[in-house]
Amino acid sequence: MNTAAAKFAAPADIEAFSQAVRGKIRADSKVVRVCIGTGCAAKGSRKIYELFRQAAEQSMDDVKIEAKCVGCHGFCERGPIVVVEPGEILYQRVEEPDVAEIFRETVLGGRVIERLLYEDSATGTRASKAEEIPFYAVQKRIVLENNGRIDPARITDYIAQGGYSALAKVLSSMTPEDVIAEVEASGLRGRGGGGFPTARKWRSCREAKGKPKYVVCNGDEGDPGAFMDRSIMEGNPHSVIEGMLIGAYAIGSEQGYIYVRNEYPLAVEHLGTAISQAREMGLLGKNILGGTLSFDIEINRGGGAFVCGESTALMASLEGRAGVPRAKYIHTVESGLRNKPTNLNNVETWANIPAIINRGGRWFADIGTKNSKGTKVFSLVGNVRNTGLVEVPMGITLRRIIDEIGGGVRDGKRFKAVQTGGPSGGCIPAEHLDTRVDFDELTKLGSMMGSGGMIVMDEDTCMVRVAKYFTEFLQKESCGKCTPCREGLAQMLHILGRITDGEGQVGDIVRLEELADLLEGTALCALGKTAANPVLSTIRYFRDEYDAHIRDRHCPAKECRGLFRYEIDEEACKACGICLKACPVDAITGEKKVPHVIDQDKCTLCGTCWEKCPFTAVMKV
């Protein structure tokens, strides 16, 4: 079969095409894969790719060398990432001057450049392949399997890796009921936060009365610190499209929408390219693969409202109205977009579908815990050594994610808490680090799975401030439609502000708990109902910090201005005079060879001395 400008007419064409593409790859061909995911791109990987491309073009013809843009590898901490085939040699923190050396030594010469390899900070050993690095070794990659391998802008690359074979399988040998049964067997639950069983949603939508039916992909990822969906859309857009096609077949839909944040320009671009390529090849449109399925997808760009990730707000926004939620007493699978049956799933949920169809629901169900199957992608961020995107089997402990994959807390600090589940999630303390990560276990701890944000916090983090930060975020992002969310969050923020300002009152914790209870019970949508989780979970596990703020007017983490003092350690002070000169209010006295002293009455707690002292003699107490 011709590998250019093909249009598939039957399911069998896909496998034939895939083989043809793979057959063209010569055994001696070499590929340089440059990560152009957002993290690496921000560190200049586009330019690095360009240099490799030029080098490949200028090289001799006797070896086939290809430079390839690929999506996020997940190891954003160490970007830009470059992988050289054959050998799968992974170079990290590659800079422009390194390109020529990599090309000469590794690509042409087949020699490994030691200094660009990952070095384990504990053992000092270097790893040349991804699987030798602890960050990757503990992970299990299903959704992210091809991220970092394929060029997201080339459909042929996706098909060569087995892409669209699940669609071919579905269309050639499965009924819609079979598809739903397979997804049911997998135990897949929604990855967007709610954790609703995907198959049950599909079946309800299939059985709902009314036509047309819509399938929608929720790509409005907005949690602070989360970039799972972003990386999937940017790095492997066809997996989402293939998932949606299979869903559309199972549900009986002819029109799909991908709602993606406009702040994700690369995701919008790659999805757009992917959709038009899929159309050209007959994978979207009328009578797909010569069968009865007709389906097309439109991209809708969000306008930057966090609440548009909520299903009914998202649908209102899709309809061109303001993104404001409505009551869901009648489910969206019955009456959603334009009052028609609508099936909304998150990006990661859709991207799991092709693998489930290809390898079977039972294979998927073998991974994970009793009620949470498969893997989950987390964006591991915060005070952890290896920040990045990680995919782990459900049931792995938080400790393994943070210590083994994340490499532990950075700068030798002590671990304090990990925040999971985004702004509606909660903070989990050290004593629960051996909890297995699944939907139910995290909920039991007062947090949630959410869409997969994971923020690690060290001992210097004030938990009251953390609660205040998330409350403030939610208060700003609340649509303001319903009273408890709009007014209740403002009241909570008012109390939290007062506590962190050292003006907390006895009874403030009870007031916060009352408001939290009111919000949970009476708010209109999930944003409001779960908005108090950060406050509740920090009260539950870090009540002593609240008490210290309120009763002792002291911030134990020394983050809240005014709730701690600066003092100079007599022993450590070298009497250099730097702080003395830097102090804007002349609060520091001292002379040569005499340790300096801060006049607490004059000090405005600006922190300049603390920042400037080269001997860390200035302490927060």
Place this chain on the structure above:
Amino acid sequence: MPTVTIDGQKVRIKKGLTVLDAAKKAGIWIPTLCYHPAVASEASCRLCMVELDRGDWRQLITACNYPVRQDIVVYVSSERAEKARRGVMELLLARAPESRELAALACRMGVEKTHYPSVTESQRNCILCGLCVSVCEQVIGRAAIGFAGRGAERTVAAPFRQASEDCIGCGACAAVCPVGTIKIRLHKDEREIEISPFKSRAKMVLCERCGMPMYSGQVSREAMSKVKIGRKAFTEYLRLCPKCRRTETAERFASVPVRRE
């Protein structure tokens, strides 16, 4: 017809009607603010919270828009439902402390004062229930006002917070406002009606006889296109203010020669 059991009392209502409809039929009062029979329920104020029996647990729901599809059991006067309603009311009182209408409703619910300080006020005494927005769009068909801003910054406003050309000065928004925040102001000298706080104004029709401003000219034109009355007779009817109409009718009678037996 499904049966709704409210606080032990059974009522049967048409499928698809709401818990609030059932409560009304049962003669049980549930406080509401953003509910109005003329418009679709948005359930934004969250004042009409009641408890729905889900078997092994109870869920707080809004009575005004929860559709009755099968037999259900709800509790209006349970402790949790009352606490929820009181909590919402206290938040609203903190937002709109000067509204007498709101205070009266709170009083009827047994809420005497709020424990919360006033921390939000993007629009004086507006509780953002949205009835004005809904009535303008769904009943009047103008959508001259809408929501602007988000969260605590949310307000009801005409586009760009300017006087709206779409406003016909009908005053329906003021009529449905449950807290008396929207007011109609007459500017007799300019022969204009103003809907406050939206700044929109409409020219008024004057009584042909005494010159008193009667109603917005646009409203009468809109009404003409909607009402099925003999147009000529109706126009004639709208020419005068009620007082002058009485006087004119009396005069007409007086001018008719008295028939003698």
